[in-house]
Amino acid sequence: MRDREMKASSSLILVLVSLCGLAASVSSQSSSDSCSSNLNVDGIRFDTTSLTCISAWVSENFILRYKQASANTWSFVLSTPSTDSYVAMGFSKNGLMVGSSAVVGWVSSGSGMMKQYALDGQTPAQVKPDQGSLTLLSNSSMIASQSNRTYMAFQLAVAQPESGLIYSVGPSGFTPVSPGYQLIQHQDMTSTSVNFGSGQTRTQGTPYTRLRKTHGILNMLGWSILMIVGIIVARHCKQYDPMWFYAHTAVQTAAFILGLLGIICGFVLEHKISASNVSTHKSLGIFILVLGCLQVMAILARPGKGSKVREYWNWYHHNVGRILIIFAIANVFYGIHLGEQGQKWNVGYGVIIGLLFVTLIVLEIQKFRK
Known part of the structure; x- marks a missing residue:
């Protein structure tokens, strides 16, 4: 008698397990969709055959x-x-x-x-x-x-x-x-x-990814990172005269060339993707390029140390350079935003710029103490 009860219980359990499995299967099929299943949706207002x-x-x-x-x-x-x-x-x-x-x-x-x-x-x-x-x-x-x-x-x-x-x-x-x-x-x-x-x-990934990265990296290096390095050399390495001047000129020339190439890449990229939302970014880039050209022209017209206008030239040269760097940094961050590159690029670029400014501040404090 006891064996019969156990067998009956076992059979009942098996039936329940089978029913649960079948219910789960039916539920899974009803909640899923694939290209091998038929489309059977109420309320669609057009013919859905042969899709x-x-x-x-x-x-x-x-x-x-x-x-x-x-x-x-x-x-x-x-x-x-x-x-x-x-x-x-x-x-x-x-x-x-x-x-x-x-x-x-x-x-x-x-x-x-x-x-x-x-x-x-x-x-x-x-x-x-x-x-x-x-x-x-x-x-x-x-x-x-x-x-x-x-x-x-x-x-x-x-x-x-x-x-x-x-x-x-x-x-x-x-x-x-x-x-x-x-x-x-x-x-x-x-x-x-x-x-x-x-x-x-x-x-598909973002189109013209390599060109986008080239455009961004060249502008980062040219208009901001190397420009700041050039300022540090000019302001805090004058004890190594005249080497500081040649180093400053070389760094800023490299920065201008890289920045110019970056802007050219930007024009090519704009043409390829026909972007409609880069007008502000483009205008800032052109403004930065104009400031860079003014700096090059200023170097060519640099008066001698004994000239009466040397003081005014120094004021112009220093402040145009500062304005250029401020706009360049802002435009790089804006470009990262437009390119949907995310936090990694923002953080990486921000850390580099932050380290350069910390270095500049430390050197300024040391100079003030002396």
Whole structure:
């Protein structure tokens, strides 16, 4: 009798385990999506048959389905894991966020909202709702949460969409609210390039990375780091006359040449990426170059030590150099911000500049004491 009870109990446990496993399997299948599964979402307002499916963002399990519905109409359905923030899909000419337009959607308290945003800059104020270059067909947009997935569907009136697609997901717990519907910085993002004909997609890095780094490093070395070294040599090494003058001239000449090459790289880069948000950075760079040219001209017109105007020349030469360095440092930090290089570049450059200024201050204190 006891053996029968034990066998019955064992059988019951096995049945329960099997049922739990089946339920978990069903739950897992219902909460996942892949290109091998059928799209069965309520509320999509256009035909979803024969959609091409790609794994848009593997690490975040973003699935994109699309097709050309007519000569000037493209249909898109973006599937993402359910989130308590926004999801976004942007269309970019060069793979960059700035200058592109994005469709952004979120589900909050059971209701969904979709808006187009113009990504004019990196600050929240420059990400503008209800603006952008995309032409969304009226009554085609829909966002819904179903089976632990968020589905964002829309149609574009365009002959050929931009092949640069950008995806992002907002920080947990945040959804835009009226009246401004302002976004805050995304939690994560990726930039991809898609061949809509073949369905091939690849994650792409920032375009012209090497040229960007060359532009930044040359300007860092030229207009700020070496310029400060040249000032230290001129101000605190005069006991080694005339070697201090030759060293100062050599360092500043090298700084000017490197800075000039950096600015040339900047013009080439601007032409290649057709950037629309670098006007301030470019203007500051030209201003710095003009100051550098004035310094070179001043060296060529340097009066002798006994000249009556030597004092005024010294005042001009020293202060133009200081103004140049202040603007150069500010523009380098601004360039790092525009290039979206992150904290590593800011910290690295800041540490170098900080060490140079500490050295200068220590030398100034020693000079004052003497």
